[in-house]
Amino acid sequence: MxxxxxxxxxxxxxxxxxxxxxxxxxxxxxxxxxxxxxxxxxxxxxxxxxxxxxxxxxxxxxxxxxxxxxxxxxxxxxxxxxGELYADVDEPAKATGGWREGLRLVGERNWDLYQRHPWLLQATGARPVLGPHATLKYEAELRPLDGIGLTDVQMDSVLTLVLTHVEGVARIQADLARTEDGSGMSDQEWWLSTAPALEKVMDASRFPTASRVGQAAGEHHQASVDPAHAFRFGLARILDGVERLIEEKSPEAGEG
Amino acid sequence: MxxxxxxxxxxxxxxxxxxxxxxxxxxxxxxxxxxxxxxxxxxxxxxxxxxxxxxxxxxxxxxxxxxxxxxxxxxxxxxxxxGELYADVDEPAKATGGWREGLRLVGERNWDLYQRHPWLLQATGARPVLGPHATLKYEAELRPLDGIGLTDVQMDSVLTLVLTHVEGVARIQADLARTEDGSGMSDQEWWLSTAPALEKVMDASRFPTASRVGQAAGEHHQASVDPAHAFRFGLARILDGVERLIEEKSPEAGEG
DNA sequence: GGCGGTACCGTACCTTGTACGGTACGAGGT
DNA sequence: ACCTCGTACCGTACAAGGTACGGTACCGCC
Known part of the structure; x- marks a missing residue:
């Protein structure tokens, strides 16, 4: 047994x-x-x-x-x-700036945790770990969303959205770091050594938008990907989207 | 050599x-x-x-x-x-409904691809695969975002956001499916067999929000997680957030 | 008909989780 | 003080997977 x-x-x-x-x-x-x-x-x-x-x-x-x-x-x-995430279960809910700053704190803390423990990304699977700290995490992260006009199901959906975003971007970051020190080659070095070979084999004129945008993004981030930027950019868009959802539900609140 | x-x-x-x-x-x-x-x-x-x-x-x-x-x-x-994603490189850009429907198509097609080939989630790593179809994919997915007022860097960021979201949610779905037929136990069965043991060991009154919301979400989705719902809910919020970004850049467009 | 290159493949090594069966420590009873 | 028994500890062994190495045999060309 x-x-x-x-x-x-x-x-x-x-x-x-x-x-x-x-x-x-x-x-x-x-x-x-x-x-x-x-x-x-x-x-x-x-x-x-x-x-x-x-x-x-x-x-x-x-x-x-x-x-x-x-x-x-x-x-x-x-x-x-x-267990390392929050000082106490009310930390996100107490953030000044209401639900938006609370949710941003949730995103940032999870992001930081993934920086410290990138293996979490390889470890978390289908079924949630129902341990004491995992449960406390869920409680702490839901509280800033409580009582702002969302249904219970929407609260869960919004939190899932933010956490999925953080996890996705952190995974890109972690893969990158792992590859970099596995190969001893930085992202930039890799790109510099790959680009010439790529040009030989692909006809850039077939991919005008990709070439232009890829070049611009690469120069702006000084890398082929920039997870930290993706994290912040995405979180801002998501919070805006959630804000719109909340506004729709309480139209009388107007734009005061 | x-x-x-x-x-x-x-x-x-x-x-x-x-x-x-x-x-x-x-x-x-x-x-x-x-x-x-x-x-x-x-x-x-x-x-x-x-x-x-x-x-x-x-x-x-x-x-x-x-x-x-x-x-x-x-x-x-x-x-x-x-190579299975799009019939041709202009398919997303040609979607009726402008950038929003084009981007939604991009999301849906990637989602469908992950349903057919869940292993993609375990396979894609830090460095992009610079093959012919991967390049065409990037080109096709950027085109609907071209010429709508975003900078090149923003175009890349928006696309990354959508793709990261799809990937994250698809990963949850795939992990779930893999676990389910690895253990021969559905998510619901697992939860039903775990919940009683959990109640014995945790004190629900310490986690009021988590209990209430978890219960509501579980009943609504008939499962502990619902990736398809998370996908659609999240995509809608993200598209709203992107819309706001575009509006900010052309304030004169007003709300016509 | 012979020759060289290369497509094919059998064997073997290393790594990882863990089943199995043994060993030995230390607490409790007399 | 000694014996006993539960259990903490661990050595060995096996299966699975990637692939290095070194051989074999086929095919095209002269």
């Missing part, structure tokens, strides 16, 4: 105590911390069971005493990381 | 002919087609070199005669898939 997918097994692990040590001082907490440190520095793939165990000075299989498997370890890493 | 990263190696492969056969009839095209078929059905991870070779009735290592490695095979798969 206690099958691998048993939901209560995972939940008990997530919500339980992580600090009761075994004989050698090994705890769930120390395992998660070690795995996170490796993943921060070298990506989720580098945080193998062997690497984590080595870092802790224990045998690989010892980890399995505290954690059912790699999947569950990853869930723990995610939930613990979410 | 002809190092693994040699950009002109990749480019020549992408832009070259894929239909000149070897002794056993093996071609780049047939390899890509086989790999795509497997990936469509079972995910990118299932399209291993061994599986692809088996499907073609050749030895595993024979693939390496035509394709330098798995990474390059994946690039080819991506570029070929992009």
């Amino acid at each position: 206690t099958a691998k997918n048993d939901p209560s097994r995972s939940l008990a692990l997530l919500w339980g105590s992580h600090t009761t040590p075994g004989r050698s001082g090994l705890t769930v907490r120390s395992i998660v911390t070690a795995a996170t440190a490796i993943a921060d520095a070298e990506g989720l793939a580098a945080a193998t069971m062997r690497r984590v165990a080595d870092r802790l000075g224990v045998g690989t299989m010892s980890l399995y005493t505290h954690v059912p498997g790699r999947a569950e370890l990853t869930e723990l890493m995610i939930d613990i990381a979410y | 002809t190092a693994k990263n040699d950009p002109s190696r990749s480019l020549a492969l992408l832009w070259g002919s894929h239909t000149t056969p070897g002794r056993s009839g093996l071609t780049v095209r047939s390899i890509v087609t086989a790999a795509t078929a497997i990936a469509d059905a079972e995910g990118l991870a299932a399209a291993t070199m061994r599986r692809v070779a088996d499907r073609l009735g050749v030895g595993t290592m024979s693939l390496y005669t035509h394709v330098p490695g798995r990474a390059e095979l994946t690039e080819l798969m991506i570029d070929i898939a992009y």
Whole structure:
């Protein structure tokens, strides 16, 4: 019994105590911390069971005493990381500037978190991690949207939109960083070394808009992509779109 | 020489002919087609070199005669898939309804493509695939935004925003589908089997907004997440936000 | 008819998660 | 003080995947 997918097994692990040590001082907490440190520095793939165990000075299989498997370890890493987001559950709702600044704070904090822990992007999957910090995150992020005229379903949709945007742009950023230090070549270097070969093989006159816009964007960002700019530009558009949705619902508010 | 990263190696492969056969009839095209078929059905991870070779009735290592490695095979798969997007390069620009409907078409077509080829989400990385179809895609998707008052940089930013949104939501959808038929459990089943255990371990009164909104959203979508709804809701907000950006730039256009 | 290039492929190595079965530590009872 | 038993710890082994290496055999050309 206690099958691998048993939901209560995972939940008990997530919500339980992580600090009761075994004989050698090994705890769930120390395992998660070690795995996170490796993943921060070298990506989720580098945080193998062997690497984590080595870092802790224990045998690989010892980890399995505290954690059912790699999947569950990853869930723990995610939930613990979410704990870094907000000082308290009301932080976004207390932002001066109303729902708009609150939602912007949510975006920024998630963005910052992805900068610190890019592996989160490779780790989060279909099913939400129902740990204590994940739950608190959802609560904290919904509060600034409460009582401003949106339905409950719309509140959820708006938050999902913002979080999806942050995640998407952060993923581009993380892929970029990973590729750059995997290949030892910056985005700009890569482009400079690729462009001449590309010109040889493609006929730019067939792609006039792409050539013009691509060139302009490349020069403006000094790179082929600029995730930080995409984040801010996109967030601004999205907040404007949400504002319009709210205005539509309370037309009498006018433009006061 | 002809190092693994040699950009002109990749480019020549992408832009070259894929239909000149070897002794056993093996071609780049047939390899890509086989790999795509497997990936469509079972995910990118299932399209291993061994599986692809088996499907073609050749030895595993024979693939390496035509394709330098798995990474390059994946690039080819991506570029070929992009070829399915538009009937011709002016299709989005010709949409009735101006830039807004053109951009919506771009969103919908990319969404549909991700439905057909979910592995694209696992395959696309930091650096764009500079193949012929990828280039044509960029050209086609920029055209509806040309000449409506946006700067070149803004055109690129708006397109990036829409594509990032589609990708993000499609990724949620794909993760969900993969998890569902990996575990043989639907999202709803998973939730029904998890919720009771969750209630035991978490105190709902600490998370009033999350509980209320989560419940409302869950009931409305009949699932814990609804990617199709997120796609449409988000796209509508984004298009509204872009509209406001365009209006700001030509204030005299007023609200006529 | 012979020769050279290249398409094809069998074998082997390395890496990762984890099943399995053993070992040994330490707490509790006598 | 000693024995016992639960469980923390871990060594070994296996399967799967990418691909390096070195061979084999086919085809076109002289």
